[in-house]
Amino acid sequence: MGSAVMDILADAWYIGASTNEIGDRPLARRVCNEPLVFFRGASGSIVALEDRCPHRKAPLSFGSVTNGEIACGYHGLRLNEQGICTWAPLQGNEPPRLAARKYPTVERFGFVFVWMGVTPPADTSGLPSWEFMEQGGWTDFRGYHYVRGHYQLVCDNLLDLTHLPFVHAETLGRMVDASLYLSPQKTWVEGDAVHTHRDAGSTSLRPMDPPEVAAGLPEGALIGRSQNSQFYSPSFVTVGFEGWREDQPENRFATHYVVNGVTPETSTSCHYFWAVVHRANPAAAEFYRNYHALTIKAFDEDQRMIEAQQARMLDDPAGGKLVDLSGDLASRHARGVVRRNLARPL
Numbered sequence: 001m002g003s004a005v006m007d008i009l010a011d012a013w014y015i016g017a018s019t020n021e022i023g024d025r026p027l028a029r030r031v032c033n034e035p036l037v038f039f040r041g042a043s044g045s046i047v048a049l050e051d052r053c054p055h056r057k058a059p060l061s062f063g064s065v066t067n068g069e070i071a072c073g074y075h076g077l078r079l080n081e082q083g084i085c086t087w088a089p090l091q092g093n094e095p096p097r098l099a100a101r102k103y104p105t106v107e108r109f110g111f112v113f114v115w116m117g118v119t120p121p122a123d124t125s126g127l128p129s130w131e132f133m134e135q136g137g138w139t140d141f142r143g144y145h146y147v148r149g150h151y152q153l154v155c156d157n158l159l160d161l162t163h164l165p166f167v168h169a170e171t172l173g174r175m176v177d178a179s180l181y182l183s184p185q186k187t188w189v190e191g192d193a194v195h196t197h198r199d200a201g202s203t204s205l206r207p208m209d210p211p212e213v214a215a216g217l218p219e220g221a222l223i224g225r226s227q228n229s230q231f232y233s234p235s236f237v238t239v240g241f242e243g244w245r246e247d248q249p250e251n252r253f254a255t256h257y258v259v260n261g262v263t264p265e266t267s268t269s270c271h272y273f274w275a276v277v278h279r280a281n282p283a284a285a286e287f288y289r290n291y292h293a294l295t296i297k298a299f300d301e302d303q304r305m306i307e308a309q310q311a312r313m314l315d316d317p318a319g320g321k322l323v324d325l326s327g328d329l330a331s332r333h334a335r336g337v338v339r340r341n342l343a344r345p346l
């Protein structure tokens, strides 16, 4: 698999957790090969520390959180949200000058973003542009998949939707007409982003189209569609869908977005966080419940394929070299952007 195994950029924001995963107990999660522990600190913000006690290297995540400090489960050393030791019970003296490494974090869009680089981030401009998640009238459902595969294999999957009619023949594949993928796709690079746009013309209304698209139209009616993907280095992918009614081609509107953050765990595993962002429509609660279940099933299908693909790459005597087809242009650019950022001097 060559250098792709190692294409993990440290100087970047990654999704470390969903905000709602951080409760009363410490959360252990490995990111970019580093064991991290997440907890809510005394100031109320979510803290990420190296999950190694500075005393004897026990995982801090085996301990507990009290008043915004984490207590190691081995000999009770307490660390505050800066990672600094504030108390060493039963040691009979001042707290030792010990600290665990602290990683910068930002809470946004219901996720905890963590910065893995040694050089602190200049700002939060490396976060994905998911402002539409914060618009009034929009909501989302979301999920997490642990994937035993290199994170770029998940990005490839998201950037090349020609797999839909095959991997997802019984799930998401039913939402789109395969002919969509024969219409030309524009792909372009802009700084750290790769964009794609595909106008699909008109295809028939599907039972799984969001109700806002289908409103007032009979089954089988023609709907114009387009699909836009944005990749942001190193591993955020936003897929936006637009629709318009045949009789109102000038009236394009966003139907929904699928946002994805793919966080490397090791060079052969990743944490895949995703959310489907759609208009809030209480009348369609059941539709979106079904859509949520269908999405989980579909992403299970991706996971199965990607894990099997990774296993085949690892035991390939030919080195698991990948070949690009026309549908892989965006992935090729995405990998290029990450490689360029890896090569950038600090």
Ligand code: FES
Residues within 6 Å of the ligand: 053, 054, 055, 056, 057, 058, 072, 073, 074, 075, 076, 077
């Ligand atoms: S290893 Fe953590 S207190 Fe001893």
Ligand SMILES: [Fe+2]
Residues within 6 Å of the ligand: 157, 163, 164, 167, 168, 298, 299, 302
């Ligand atoms: Fe998929």
